[in-house]
Amino acid sequence: MSLRIEAAQLGHLLEVIRNAGYDLLGPTVRDGAIAIDRISQLSDLPQGITDEQEKGLYRLRTQASPSYFGFSAPAQTFRRFLQPPTQTIFWASRDTPGGPLRMRSGSNVDSKLAFIGVKACDLAAIGVHDVVFGCDPNPQRPAADPLIKDQLYGMRRENLLIIATECGQAGSTCFCASMNTGPEIEAGYDLRITEFVDGEHWMLIDAGSEQGDTLLSHLAGRPASEDDLTTREQLLERTRRSMGRSLDTRNLPQQLARSFDSPAWEDIAERCLSCANCTLSCPTCFCTDIEDATDITGRTAIRTQRWDSCFNKEISWLHGGQVRKSTASRYRQWLTHKLSTWHDQFGSSGCVGCGRCITWCPVGIDITEEAARLTAGTEASS
Amino acid sequence: MIKKSISDLLKEHPFFASLPANYIEFIAGCGRNAVYEAGAYLGREGDPADVFFIIRSGLIGIESYAPDEGPITVQTMTAGNVVGWSWIVPPYRWQFDARALETTRVVALDGKCLRAKCEEEPLMGYQLMKAFAAEITGRFRANRLQLLDLYGRAQK
Amino acid sequence: MTGRDSVDGLWAPQALRIANKVQESTDVFSFELELEQSFDIRPGQFNMLYAFGKGEVPISMSAGPPTTTRLVHTIRNVGKITTDICAREPGEEIELRGPFGNTWPLESALGGDVVIVAGGIGLAPMRPVIQALLANLEQYRRISVVCGARSPYELIFREDVEEWSARRDLDFHATVDIAPRGWTGTVGVVTSVIEQLSFEPQRTTVMTCGPEIMMRFTADAFCDRGVPAESIFLSMERNMKCAVGFCGHCMYGPHIICRDGPVFRYSRLRDLLHIREL
Structure with missing residues (x-):
């Protein structure tokens, strides 16, 4: 059942969540961008702020609307709170060379996290990571070994509270409608908020879990009317129509699987700087490097896991050389993995249509344009 | 036990699979059975190449002799292979040693006689040349793979 | 702690x-x-x-x-x-x-001919397979093993190789690229030996392990002899770091080598092996 609340109730909701022992993480303005960071109260949210996004362009501006979630994909994603950019896997020590190893964990997961204002694209991305790290609550694809899961990710994920929010407008680099990840949010949340500014400033709020139900019971509101629900439908339809980008996904994985020898990759490589911005801004990228080192005494060793990128040369190291030497091959790995081979590996697309890779590419490479170009002319044959 | 004729032996050999029967009959007329014990040479580097061999069983080493190391084997040939193609092209001399590494049964074919016949009957010459081209191409491919150092590449 | x-x-x-x-x-x-x-x-x-x-x-x-x-x-x-x-x-x-990782297809090979082709250190992962086959000889038809090395000095498991060579119930071939004096075996690449092997193509399982380039030529040599690509198995190698499919280092097109492999049917690899820098 949907509840209609006054927007100001949101502050009370944050307070209730905080009092339940959660660390609040959500959108907030920092360094001229919407970051995802620790927040504590309503005033930390970017009220009245919206963004402009285009190829290689990101800019905030204020708007007349007092909305709290009136922006599209934030500059940052929630990824780093579930999979930190660097984390210690273990410390190992031995007192004598060749002596027995003593090991201890390097990372503690003791806090409960609440993600506030998770957009449809970013919520879908969490679902994608759940599958990648063996933590999918309803596995669609039988895993090679159901017992294998990323424990640190799983522990953070288990304690996670998700307050999702539906977009009232799409950005010009958005294409979640094409990827079937939005603008409507259907599942995967504890609470779902849809924000409206139409003379009044109000919200529709739905629970998607028992925890969500409990939280909802703390809020003063009234059951949503038919009109309210229709208003939501209209808002989502408006958002769907305002997507700045689109991607034709029919047969896309199959078509891209045949594109590996296309000359288009070389053309993209002429522009691509291999800077890894796209992979670092992407909410579904998950590659990590594993580094082992010792301290100066040689008695203590540490294993560190840190974000890696398919644009780094070292990732494809094999017997003293790199497999993917050229920029063309690395961009090809990135794009075909997101839109094609991800389906083979994890049973879904690896792209959620957030558009961040378009916005944050310093030379303005657009994944939707490149995918369309790569598959142009192959339509007839499929 | 009925002793097989030379033409029967040639017809069974993969090298002659593509050749018409009448040519094989003719070629068989230039052939004889031979057995080489281990260590015996079928051909020596620099010697006139007037004969080639269809291997029925055994193992033949294609070798070159180094003063410090002795014979260096570059390839071994076994049942189904053909040894010797220097008889086709001038100066008709063996380029390597061919030595039996174990008891080896062959059909030895007189190349000198075949050379003349091929000039007279270009159609047969062409068919025979095609069979040799296939053999030489296969051998050349194997040599190229040897140059790649196939196995040393693991865990460089 | x-x-x-x-x-x-x-x-x-x-x-x-x-x-x-x-x-x-x-x-x-x-x-x-x-x-x-x-x-x-x-x-x-x-x-x-x-x-x-x-x-x-x-x-x-x-x-x-x-x-x-x-x-x-x-x-x-x-x-x-x-x-x-x-x-x-x-x-x-x-x-x-x-x-x-996954395992060699010892079960699906039951009842048919089996050919093992190993190159260099690639014989190491194949030895348990050869041992398993020899322990259950009656469950397979003809078993052939071809192992290639640059020179006899680089041939590993010398005692096993000698024992396997002497067996009559195993069609064993060791072949080297360069033979010094005293080597009495075959000289030439593994593909040359494959041409000589006896097996019934439709009832044969091939398992090969070695450098990728060797496996490619080996697989093609068996395809040339009529063995279906589905019956040829290769052990692939990429930069494995986590070994459980989480780190993304060993991706190979649609496959994650550590999780989906390392053993793959040639039919799942053939098109990929010809893509550069995959």
Whole structure:
């Protein structure tokens, strides 16, 4: 059942969540961008702020609307709170060379996290990571070994509270409608908020879990009317129509699987700087490097896991050389993995249509344009 | 036990699979059975190449002799292979040693006689040349793979 | 706080005592490790061997089962991690975690001809398969093994090779690229030997392990002889780091080598093997 609340109730909701022992993480303005960071109260949210996004362009501006979630994909994603950019896997020590190893964990997961204002694209991305790290609550694809899961990710994920929010407008680099990840949010949340500014400033709020139900019971509101629900439908339809980008996904994985020898990759490589911005801004990228080192005494060793990128040369190291030497091959790995081979590996697309890779590419490479170009002319044959 | 004729032996050999029967009959007329014990040479580097061999069983080493190391084997040939193609092209001399590494049964074919016949009957010459081209191409491919150092590449 | 319980079980290595060390060639060593409890590892699978503070390397099991009290790994000394491990002596320990990956298709090969083609150190992951086949000879038809090495000096498992060569129930071929004096075996690449093998193509399972380029030519040689690509199995190698499919380093087009492999049917690889820089 949907509840209609006054927007100001949101502050009370944050307070209730905080009092339940959660660390609040959500959108907030920092360094001229919407970051995802620790927040504590309503005033930390970017009220009245919206963004402009285009190829290689990101800019905030204020708007007349007092909305709290009136922006599209934030500059940052929630990824780093579930999979930190660097984390210690273990410390190992031995007192004598060749002596027995003593090991201890390097990372503690003791806090409960609440993600506030998770957009449809970013919520879908969490679902994608759940599958990648063996933590999918309803596995669609039988895993090679159901017992294998990323424990640190799983522990953070288990304690996670998700307050999702539906977009009232799409950005010009958005294409979640094409990827079937939005603008409507259907599942995967504890609470779902849809924000409206139409003379009044109000919200529709739905629970998607028992925890969500409990939280909802703390809020003063009234059951949503038919009109309210229709208003939501209209808002989502408006958002769907305002997507700045689109991607034709029919047969896309199959078509891209045949594109590996296309000359288009070389053309993209002429522009691509291999800077890894796209992979670092992407909410579904998950590659990590594993580094082992010792301290100066040689008695203590540490294993560190840190974000890696398919644009780094070292990732494809094999017997003293790199497999993917050229920029063309690395961009090809990135794009075909997101839109094609991800389906083979994890049973879904690896792209959620957030558009961040378009916005944050310093030379303005657009994944939707490149995918369309790569598959142009192959339509007839499929 | 009925002793097989030379033409029967040639017809069974993969090298002659593509050749018409009448040519094989003719070629068989230039052939004889031979057995080489281990260590015996079928051909020596620099010697006139007037004969080639269809291997029925055994193992033949294609070798070159180094003063410090002795014979260096570059390839071994076994049942189904053909040894010797220097008889086709001038100066008709063996380029390597061919030595039996174990008891080896062959059909030895007189190349000198075949050379003349091929000039007279270009159609047969062409068919025979095609069979040799296939053999030489296969051998050349194997040599190229040897140059790649196939196995040393693991865990460089 | 100490103890490994607090470390994610996927990452925590266990230490195994070296019972025996065998030098197989100038730079290849086999280690027999003592097992205190059962370790369920099958032919084709691998462990991640750890060098303290230096890193890990994926190494296949290279002997047995049925020796459940011993785990054997054969390692070529080629980098800082393998150098560290190869320097260890009996009585010392090797830390490892595993097993990971899938297995060679011993079951689906039942009742048919089997051909094993191994190149160089690629014989190590194949030895458990050969041992398993020999232990169940009556369940297979003809069994052939071809192993290639640059020279006889680089041929590993010399005792096994001698024993296999002498067997009448195994069609065994060792072939080298360069033969010094005294070598009485075949000289030439493995593909030349494949042309000579007897098997019934439609009822044959091929398993090959070695450098990718060798496996490619080997697989094509069997296809030329009529063996279906679905019946040819290759063991692939990429930069495996986590060994459980989480780190993304060993991606190979649609496959994650550590999770979906390392053993793949040639039919799932053929198109990929011709893509450069995949």
